[in-house]
Amino acid sequence: MQRSLARLGDPVATVETPALVIDLDAMERNLAAMAAFARSQGVGLRPHAKMHKSAAIAKAQIAAGAVGVCVQKVSEAEVLADAGIADIYISNEVIDAAKLMRVAALAGRITLAIAVDSILGIDRLAEACRAASSAPNVFVEIDVGQGRCGVSPEEAGALARHVVSSGLRFGGIQAYQGGAQHLRGADEREGAVRSAAALVRAAQLSIASAGVACPLVTGGGTGTFVFEAASGAYGEMQVGSYLFMDCDYADNEPAEHAPRFEQALFVKSQVMSRRAAHVVVDAGLKAYAVDSGLPRVWQRELELFNYGDEHGILRRSGSDSTADLPLLGDPVWLVPGHCDPTVSLHDAYVAVRGGLERGVIEALWAVDTRGCLL
């Protein structure tokens, strides 16, 4: 791993750039707000660790009341289990037999759950678990409108019965509506979750008709969790981005009665070149994702309007004026458009206490599951 001069207790001004920086005060307020919301609604909280990819942060979430965490990849689960996370849900389908042997082995070490949406997936998982004498919880995924993985509600009963008759433990229903998370209007998101909850209820009927008990429905994301919790259909929330936030989520119209989350994740950059009408910072495509739009500049009238692999090019917002352009060496704090793929570009976080101007470095955390795609 590359060397960094960041030292605990040093001022934030010493953080070398480009760096992935957490405003710890803001993150902890987000963490506490979501934990309090889940408690008040009587729903379980299982935050998605695919977002932060950090064992230290997963532990903080569990210490604040989360029942465990979600991941999407087997290798993410292995790394977090090795780091001491004892309750993990792979909220994703795994079909490869070799990977399912790893799932079965991991289920012998920790409390593990996994999603399925096919007979073949169940058969392969059952075979691997028989060989390993282990028993993960198995969730049948239904498609509640995203058009990604998942069967129809009517097919859920047959799959649930197949889970049980294969000697596996049926955990319940996976019902994540990813397509609803960034619908800008709160009413639109509420409507999408109303439809999702109706599909969940249809799936529960199908499962009951197949003679199988359905212990839990899990799903929900940062854009919709208030509606899933209010629907009465869901027992567990899989929220991820609430902890750090990003521009894409900041653009959602907030839902009434929803906790408000603050921006807590930044890419710190600095001005490396100053031209007639623009400045260039030392953070480009390798320091932030652009799939949900370019990063925005934090609390300054500047816009990042172009980028290269290692460069971000900034001008005064909406004008060619050079007035008040930052000086060579000045820090520029960027807010990522999308937190998950931005985090996965970095080896480590610098966690800062006391704000971005006068704070100090309180912790350095590895992005533990960086590169965990298998």
Ligand SMILES: Cc1ncc(COP(=O)(O)O)c(C=O)c1O
């Ligand atoms: C299955 C699943 N659950 C939960 C989430 C968390 O969503 P968010 O980060 O938007 O809260 C995601 C995100 O893509 C997901 O794929």
